Amino acid sequence: MCCTDMALAYVEAHAAWSEANTKPSLSRDYAAFVARAADGSARAAFAVEGVRCAGCMAAIEDGLAGLPGVSSARLSFSDRRLTVTWTGEAEADIGAVLAALDALGFKAQPFAPGRLSDAEATETRRLIRALAVAGFASMNVMLLAISVWAGNVSDMTPENRDLFHWIQAMIALPAAAYAGRPFYEGAFRGLRAGRVTMDLPITLGVVLTLVMSVVESLAGAAHAYFDGATMLLFFLLIGRVLDQTMRRRTRAFAENLAALRSESATQVEAGGSLRDVPLAELRPGTRILVRPGERVPADGVVEHGASDLDQSLVTGETAAIGVRGGDPVFAGALNGDGALTVRVTAAAGTSLLDAVEELMQRALAARSRALVLADRATRLYVPLVHAAAALTLAGWLAAGAGWHAALLDAVAVLIVTCPCALGLAIPAVQVVASGALFREGVLLNDGTALERFAEIDTVVFDKTGTLTLPLPTLADGQPEGGALRLAARLALSSRHPMAAALAATAPGAEPFPGAEEAAGLGVRAVVDGVALRLGSARFCEAEAQAEAALAVHPDASVICFRAGDAAPVAFAVRQSLRPDAAAVVETLQQAGRRVLILSGDRPSAVEVVARRLGVTEWEAGLTPPDKIARIEALQRSGRRVLMVGDGLNDAPALAAAHASLSPVTAAHVSQAAADALFLGRDLAPVLAVLAAGRRARRLMLQNLWFSAAYNLVAVPLAAAGLLTPLIAALAMSGSSLVVTLNALRARTGTARQGSPAANTAPDPTRAPQLARGRP
Incomplete structure (x- = not known):
C-alpha cells in the first residue's frame, strides 16, 4: 500500500x-x-x-x-x-x-494531504494576523516613543513621560503577547525537548526587553524599550511570513496522485455480476470493468473491449493510444469511449503509479538533506548569541556592576543580535527574485531553488511537451485538397488529439451529421452514400501508406483517412519544436553547460529532435526509474543537474534533480515536483531561471556577509555597555533595512542574459492551466 x-x-x-x-x-x-x-x-x-x-x-x-x-x-x-x-x-x-x-x-x-493543506493555510493566516498586530503596535508605540525622546531634551515633565511610558506598555504588552506566540511556542517546545532553537534568543530578547521596560517605567526612568520589542517582532514576523509564503508546496504531489486514483474498482465476478470493491482488495488475476470516462484503477491487461486511453501522464505522449485485447494498461490512465474488461496484474500498492510516488518520496527526501544557505548560517548563530549574552552578563557582574546594569547590557546584546537581518537575508531576495521571474513568465514554486539554479552545469530535457509544443500539428508536406478537407470535417467528430490536429486546418467547418466514433479505432460517417473513415491504419486499411509516411517523418505519428474505395491517405502528425528550442540549447552549450535529452518516446522520434537541436547525448524509451538512475549517475560524477520535463513519468526525475523546471501545461504531479513553472511557447525561461539564480545567490551571500559584519561590530559595542536596548533596537532595524534594500536589486538582472528571443508576458487567460494541467 x-x-x-x-x-x-x-x-x-x-x-x-x-x-x-x-x-x-x-x-x-x-x-x-x-x-x-x-x-x-x-x-x-x-x-x-x-x-x-x-x-x-x-x-x-x-x-x-x-x-x-x-x-x-x-x-x-x-x-x-x-x-x-x-x-x-x-x-x-x-x-x-x-x-x-x-x-x-x-x-x-x-x-493526510488535505489536512496538511488546511494546516498550512491556518498557519499562514495566523502569521499574517500576528504581523498585522505587531505592525499596528510598533507604529503607535514608536509615535509615543518619539514624543518621549523629544521631551527628554526639552521641557516634558516626569509625570507626562511616565504617562507616555505606561500608554506604550498598554499597547505593547498585549500586542507582544499575541504577535510573539509563534516564537514563544517554538522556544518552549525546544526547551521541553532539551533543544535550543532559533526561537529562544528571540523569545529571550522580547521578554527581557518588555520586563526591563516595565521595571524602568515603575522606577520612573528616562527610557523604556517597548518600541524596541514591538519593532523586533514586526521585522521578525515579516521574515517568517515571507518564508511561509515561499515555502515549497510539495504536498500538492500527494493530492495530485490521489486525484489520479480511483477510490474503488468495479470487480467482475465469476458469474458476470459486478461489485464495487476498495482498491486494497484487488489482487493479481482479478477482473475489473473500466467504463468510458473512468481512470484505470490498477495495472493490468485488457481481456475484452477496445478503447482509446489517454496515457500521457504515464508515457509523456499526448496522443491517445488505442488498446484492445492483450494490450497492457496502467493505473491512472483515462479511458475514452469504450468499456474495457481488464485483468489486474499488480496488486494495490505495487502499480506504476505507486512506484512513481515511491520514487518521488525518495528523491525529495534525498534533496531535503542538502542544507541551504540559511540553514548553514543558523547552525552557528544560536549558540553564539547565547554565549555572547551570557558572557556580557557574567563579565559585568564580575566587574562589579549591579544586576540592573549588567542585565540591561545583556538584553542589548540579545536585541542587537536578534536574527532579523539574518531572517530577512534569504526570504527577501527570494520574494523579489520570484517577482522578477514572474515578469519573465516563470512561476517560482520553491524559493530555495534559486540557490540551486545558480549551481547548474548540466541541463536534461524531456522531449514530448518540453522541447516540443504540447499540442500536435500536421507535419510539413502533407497531402492537400479534397481528402484533407473531408478528413478535417470528419475529425471534428473525434476527441483524439491527432484528429484535433486535422480539425485545426478547417476553421469554421461543421462536422458531418451522423458521424460516430468506433472505440479504439477512429471515427466514421456516410456522406452522399460514400463511407468515410478516419483513424488508425488498420481501421482505414492503410498500413502501406502509414509506413511510407513514417519513412518520411520518423518522428511523427500517423492518422489515416479513407473515402469509399479510393486509395487511403496517411497524414503525419507531430509535435513541433518550441520556436526558440534550438537557440536556447545553443546558448546553454556556448555557456559551457552539458545538454542531454532523456525521453520515454521511441528512439526514431528522439533522434530526429536531438539532431535538429544539435544535442549529441540522448536516450529514448526510458522509464521513470531509468531517468532517475541517469540523473543520479550524473550527480554522483559531480554534475549539478537541471531537469526540464512535463509528464508523470518525469515527476520522479524532477524531484531527484538538483533543480527542476516544468511548463505550465505539465501534469499536476510534475507541476508539484518542479521548482518552477514557465508559461508561453518559448523555452527561454530556462535561461531566465539560471541567470536569476546566479544573481539571487550573489545577493544572498552579500546579505549574510553583511549580517555577520554587523554582528561583529554591534556585539562588542553592546557588550561594552555603549548601546542601550533602544539604540540596539534601532541598529537591528537599520540592518534589516539595509538587507531589504540590497534584496531589491534582484529586480534587475534577472532577464534572460543571452536569451535568443524575448518571451511574451504571462497571458492571464492561461492562468487556469496552472491548476488543471493535463487531464
Whole structure:
C-alpha cells in the first residue's frame, strides 16, 4: 500500500472515530494506516508540525532511530512528511512514534494531504494576523516613543513621560503577547525537548526587553524599550511570513496522485455480476470493468473491449493510444469511449503509479538533506548569541556592576543580535527574485531553488511537451485538397488529439451529421452514400501508406483517412519544436553547460529532435526509474543537474534533480515536483531561471556577509555597555533595512542574459492551466 492509500485509509478510520467523539485506540483506529510490504516490513507516514530547519530534521530522525524495531526514519523538509519503516519482525507501534515526537517537541499526526493543506493555510493566516498586530503596535508605540525622546531634551515633565511610558506598555504588552506566540511556542517546545532553537534568543530578547521596560517605567526612568520589542517582532514576523509564503508546496504531489486514483474498482465476478470493491482488495488475476470516462484503477491487461486511453501522464505522449485485447494498461490512465474488461496484474500498492510516488518520496527526501544557505548560517548563530549574552552578563557582574546594569547590557546584546537581518537575508531576495521571474513568465514554486539554479552545469530535457509544443500539428508536406478537407470535417467528430490536429486546418467547418466514433479505432460517417473513415491504419486499411509516411517523418505519428474505395491517405502528425528550442540549447552549450535529452518516446522520434537541436547525448524509451538512475549517475560524477520535463513519468526525475523546471501545461504531479513553472511557447525561461539564480545567490551571500559584519561590530559595542536596548533596537532595524534594500536589486538582472528571443508576458487567460494541467 502506498503513502496516499495509507492516508486515505486513515482518513476513513479517523472520520469514523470523530463521529463517535471518542479518543481513538491506536492499535484499532490506526491499523489501516500502516502499510505492509511483501517482505513483511511495515511503513507509516506522519505530518510533523514545527519543523523549521535542518537541525529539526536531524533531531527527529536521530530521535526515532532508537525506537524498537524502527529500521529507518526519513523526514522530507518540503512537505514535512515523516516516513517511518519497521523491520519485518517488529510490530509497527504508531503510539511510540507519536510519543517520541511529542517528547522531542514536535506535534505529529498521520499524514493526510488535505489536512496538511488546511494546516498550512491556518498557519499562514495566523502569521499574517500576528504581523498585522505587531505592525499596528510598533507604529503607535514608536509615535509615543518619539514624543518621549523629544521631551527628554526639552521641557516634558516626569509625570507626562511616565504617562507616555505606561500608554506604550498598554499597547505593547498585549500586542507582544499575541504577535510573539509563534516564537514563544517554538522556544518552549525546544526547551521541553532539551533543544535550543532559533526561537529562544528571540523569545529571550522580547521578554527581557518588555520586563526591563516595565521595571524602568515603575522606577520612573528616562527610557523604556517597548518600541524596541514591538519593532523586533514586526521585522521578525515579516521574515517568517515571507518564508511561509515561499515555502515549497510539495504536498500538492500527494493530492495530485490521489486525484489520479480511483477510490474503488468495479470487480467482475465469476458469474458476470459486478461489485464495487476498495482498491486494497484487488489482487493479481482479478477482473475489473473500466467504463468510458473512468481512470484505470490498477495495472493490468485488457481481456475484452477496445478503447482509446489517454496515457500521457504515464508515457509523456499526448496522443491517445488505442488498446484492445492483450494490450497492457496502467493505473491512472483515462479511458475514452469504450468499456474495457481488464485483468489486474499488480496488486494495490505495487502499480506504476505507486512506484512513481515511491520514487518521488525518495528523491525529495534525498534533496531535503542538502542544507541551504540559511540553514548553514543558523547552525552557528544560536549558540553564539547565547554565549555572547551570557558572557556580557557574567563579565559585568564580575566587574562589579549591579544586576540592573549588567542585565540591561545583556538584553542589548540579545536585541542587537536578534536574527532579523539574518531572517530577512534569504526570504527577501527570494520574494523579489520570484517577482522578477514572474515578469519573465516563470512561476517560482520553491524559493530555495534559486540557490540551486545558480549551481547548474548540466541541463536534461524531456522531449514530448518540453522541447516540443504540447499540442500536435500536421507535419510539413502533407497531402492537400479534397481528402484533407473531408478528413478535417470528419475529425471534428473525434476527441483524439491527432484528429484535433486535422480539425485545426478547417476553421469554421461543421462536422458531418451522423458521424460516430468506433472505440479504439477512429471515427466514421456516410456522406452522399460514400463511407468515410478516419483513424488508425488498420481501421482505414492503410498500413502501406502509414509506413511510407513514417519513412518520411520518423518522428511523427500517423492518422489515416479513407473515402469509399479510393486509395487511403496517411497524414503525419507531430509535435513541433518550441520556436526558440534550438537557440536556447545553443546558448546553454556556448555557456559551457552539458545538454542531454532523456525521453520515454521511441528512439526514431528522439533522434530526429536531438539532431535538429544539435544535442549529441540522448536516450529514448526510458522509464521513470531509468531517468532517475541517469540523473543520479550524473550527480554522483559531480554534475549539478537541471531537469526540464512535463509528464508523470518525469515527476520522479524532477524531484531527484538538483533543480527542476516544468511548463505550465505539465501534469499536476510534475507541476508539484518542479521548482518552477514557465508559461508561453518559448523555452527561454530556462535561461531566465539560471541567470536569476546566479544573481539571487550573489545577493544572498552579500546579505549574510553583511549580517555577520554587523554582528561583529554591534556585539562588542553592546557588550561594552555603549548601546542601550533602544539604540540596539534601532541598529537591528537599520540592518534589516539595509538587507531589504540590497534584496531589491534582484529586480534587475534577472532577464534572460543571452536569451535568443524575448518571451511574451504571462497571458492571464492561461492562468487556469496552472491548476488543471493535463487531464
